[in-house]
Amino acid sequence: MMQNVFVEVRERTARAGLRGYRLLALTGAALAYFMVQLGMVPVAITLPTVAREFQVDIAQAGWAMTAYLLVLAALALPAGRLGDILGYHRVFFVGVVVYGAATVLTGFAGSMAQFIALRAVQGIGGAILLGTTFAITANAVPESMRGRAVASTAMAASVGSMIGSTTAGLAVTYLNWRWTFFFLLPIAVVTAKIAWDMARSAPSTTERRSTRIDIPGTVLFVGVLVTLVLSLNHLHEGPETFEAGWGYHTTMQVLAAVLLALLLVVESRAIEPLLILRHFRNGLFSSALAANIVLHITMASIFFLLPFVIQRGMVLPPLYISSALVARQILDISAPALSGWLYDRTHSRLIRPIGMAVICSSILTMGLLATELSYVGLVVMTVLTGFGSGFFVTTNNTVILSALPQGERGFATGMLETTRQLGHTVAVVVVTAAMGLALGGQDSGAVLPRTYLEGFRYACFAVAATSAAGIVLASLATRRMRALAEKQAPVPAGVRSGE
Template identity: 30%
Template sequence: MTGAAGGPAAAPDASLLATAGRYVPVGLALFAIQLDFFSLSLALPTISRDLGVPVTDLQWLLSAYLLSLGASFVPAGKVGDLIGRKRTLMIGLVVFGVTSLVCGLASDVGLLIGFRAAQGIGAALIMPNAFALMGASLDEAHRAKVMGLMLGIAGVGTALGPVVGGVLASTAGWRWVFFINLPVALIAVLGAQRLHESYGTGSRGSLRSLDWPGVVLVMAGLAALSVGVDDVSTFGIASPATWGPLAAAVLLLTAFALRESRAVSPLVRPALLRNRAYVVLVVASTVANVGLNVGVLVATLDLQSVRGLSAGASGLVFMLGSIGLAVGGPVSGWLTARFGAPWVLCGALVVGAGALLALAVAPDLVVFVIALGVTGFACGMGYSVSQIGIPGILAPEEVGEGSSLLLTVLVSVGGIAVVAAGAVIELQGPTPTTASLDSTLLGTAALLGAVGLTTLVSAALRRP
């Protein structure tokens, strides 16, 4: 009786686990990126002492990486569409591993920053193609759940990053923050060889059809935008040092848009932006990411400037928020498979708005920690759902392009949101106060709630 009843019910679970097992190398690739990024910040003081440079100069280790990462997403996704997502993923892993090795061996800060930027290109080759590979090759029955599990593996890297970075920097040395990427990248490359190519297994000649002028324009435009946004916090919004890069970004990205409207094989097809379901997905997930970024910024200022916690104690608090972020991936996969991406996105935004409100009114640290964890869970789920939902609304040959454009918007708008939130806080006084931080959280919560309700209306109108 038990065997007869349990057999059929157990089969789907066994099939899901077997399918997910094949894609663990993809999850490891995403894990390596998250672990690397979130572990480096705590190693900066150690690098500063070892190389004899001011720690403020080492902020370029973060900025150069983010600049090259954001600028490379769109061409990286198109390359994957042309020559194959698995092939491009493996190339990205090799680039990421080799540049990690050079960063770990570097004895000069210029070399370290340069290869850190190259490491960002490797990460850009990995991320959109990891999602596109899963989205285009998994069947509909397994896609959402498997992608959710792989995003959960990546989320573990996010949660462990600060802990691993702090431990390695204080024991084995900061170089091991980079060296630890090597075995993970190697295992991921070897495991990825067993995966089937999802699309476009052509030769290198396929890259000849890539819109190279468009590549130059979009990378230069996004790089200028990143520099301009970064300069706002350094020179102020009214400085020519800020407006110069921002003006260049507007001109370059306008030229890119004009180029794409006439190109034979554009990096971003205009038809993609006429896909209403895709646009709703991009906007909603971007707003969820804004909520996460602003929440982290305000929580950092609240914990250290208002509540007076040390950096170490603040790191422990943020680890709880990161756990919520890690759990959001698998949960979003299960919910998306059951209810569909628009409905899950709506729920994530509304819950995220409530969590930000709770952060604003939290009377004690316990409530604050819980609210931060829920913020990470809800807003992280909003990001995950967007990647899971793309394969269901785009053609297989568009998945890489759609994923890369989404990631570009997420990174760019997320950076702008942090700068804007910082400016709003500074306008209310030279130092952060409870009032200035709470008003920033309330405004962000209102944005999440409004977009969540709009997503709900859009989803309801699309129902047959």
Template identity: 30%
Template sequence: MAESPPAAALRTGTAAGRGTLLAAILASGMVFLDSTVVNVALPHLGADLGATVAGLQWTVNGYLLMLAAFVLLGGALGDRFGRRRVFLIGVVWFSAASVLCGLAQSVEWLIAARFLQGAGGALLTPGSLAVLQASFHPDDRGRAIGTWSGLSGVSTALGPFLGGWLIDVLSWRWIFFINLPLAVPVVLAALRWVPESRDEDAARTGRRRFDILGALLGALGLAGVTYALIDAPQRGAASPVVLTAVLVGVVAAVFFVLVERRRGTGAMLPPVLFHSRLFSVLNVFTVLVYAALGGFSFFLAVYLQNVVGYSALLAGLATVPMTVLLLVGSPRAGALSARIGPRLPLTVGPVVAAAGLVLLHRVSPGASYWFDVLPGVALFGIGLTLVVAPLTASVLAAVADRFAGVASGFNNAASRAGSLLAVAALPLLVGLTGEGYAQPAALTTAYRGAMYWCAGLLVAGALLAALGVRKGPFLYQKR
């Protein structure tokens, strides 16, 4: 077997470059796929396992919580102990947890397995992007990241279609088993072609401590707020349990900030990253945009099946235009952003996506796909296409290369946290509780309100980009 080329030397036209890109795309694709594929299955697994709305929320949020809380630690582990090594561990872990999800016999079992699956995803997700950032020659890095962004984004949109087909033909359980045949080529390609890389400063100084306390405080903060939002409809907002959960979440978040500031460069999230104003702005922008995407994905698939009358496959097919737009448009959006700067795409994209959601709120029983569903889905897809690649490239350009793992990890955490909080909060905001997802009247009211809330989040993101991102093509100075 030929020796892998040294880090930061791979070219996209070589076998090693293509193999490394394949491994990164397939691995991140598994994680992104499972971020959306479950939404199509919610009505089916809810009926099969006797789940309430809260059970469905935790099925989605158990996975998102672990991703959001521990993807930071996953990025730091890769930077310090080797990005390829941690990446491979994450792939194997994620695949094993997927099998447990597919074998679930109760909603509690499924939620627990989803927590484990999210932990595996937290190891491999930042690794897939950090491997590209650290392995490819600077001249080819932008092209590699653009390809990764486009094809990984496609897997996010492809999830509902693939999941719908598997659910109708086989069972909802196969949306998890499908990860196994994807994991095999990832492992083989990574072992054959992906070069090992790490933060050499950490290796040279012997700094091997891990910020476990920071990771746990971050997880506790998100878990407390999420639990309160999901449990409030059943117990009441003034319930001692709900108030305690909020208090625990807020206190944990405050201590997380204090611990990270005290640890400085040894922190899981080094405060030096936020010396870059761009990095801070882009991550707030990420929370807003992905909150809208998370809420849209959670409600649309259930609504199309339980109100409009679509099968799981048809509900998945409804979002195929997003897949096509992301596949064709993301590399072009990345190239455009490189020429003119990210400000315009990050401002226009969310506004276009918001217009799509406003159109989608009108969908009702018996609606025509071509005249009622497609225009909104297409607009949402165009807006998302304008955002994904420029956002990813801008986040990595805002920090020094040696922070590639932790920077990508934090940006992934921001995106998952946005989706997590949206899925937890939106049912409460629109009054969807108990088994309301199975009642057409209740679900219709909730769905329409959710589309407006998601559109508002996108508009807020557009305003932030317009005011907080500078004009013109530029690279931000490394800190």
């Protein structure tokens, strides 16, 4: 009898410890995403003020955004794989420290060169966090709770975006742009403490140990991403068009293709590869990643287009832009919760296609009514895209994470972030091409408002067609694929399914 009592006490203690770890993991993951968004979104608002203080033009100041996003895109996957190899919690803690320290130091920058360099370091910390956060989230909970867990992180990111936009405006108006970065210090300290406690209380089965790091694969992967992103930027002499810089763009894209071919050869022979090629044979995983690219093409396109259509097409003041974006973000916060709850309850294959269909129909409507659409109508359609995005992204992220084994979810998380950044990059090309087709090389000061609305129409049609492809990709999950994903997603040790 005494032996049974001891066993029961030990089991209760283990369950209590696991619940405590789960709370730490979900809180730490949510705070990490909140912190990254809080430190990323305000930069676009403060950049004109920073450029004026350091007496540089906007083009030079724009490298602060480019450096951050370039480093983030290139290092998210290596960071995720580092988590697979060394343990997610230790890598995550390093990411919190690097991101928090770099953000605060950015507030002390004494020149634009320092500002850009510190933003790049901030990108390193952000890549580490974004490359490990979802892996920690997915491994901390049983499969029956995974949708809601992923939703909590997505909601935290949206809240961070909203608060970041607000604090940046207040700091620039009433304090100093530097306070935009100083505000992050207490959040970074709290997140670092949680990350430390999380690492100490983590069940041993959630950490994987190895000594193999794929250096050649990492170098080649970073090279591919950097050359690809730079090939889509106009870093050449003459007009900023692809026709004027065809030599530069073609050379960079050929270089990216060569590096990609070398990467595939190296990874196919690596013992512990950065790019785990066998997982791309998993149809559910690959189609969900492709759908993630489509999602972020559509969403980034909307963010890029709204300022033009509202300020230059509808001839309304900038305040109207902020109002439209805030209205969109409200549903971007609430929709993930609904989607995560539905997915956990039903595992329905219809959730993702429905979310993408809402996005597609809303953007198509904006395109069809571009020259007649009122501001209120534009806001309504924009809000619907926010709902569709939030409804889609939680389930799609959960599907991607559940498609891989527990010890390789850093790879899944890294690919999530890589495809997100790739979608943003492609969106710039799509929007630029569509607007350029409408403007026809005219000087921006001489362009009539209706011309901007026509450009908006072309862009919406292109993005709607892209999102229609996303509906198809989101519908590819067959029962066999779903069964494979659930079979590959073991429940953490000590957790009973449905607990």
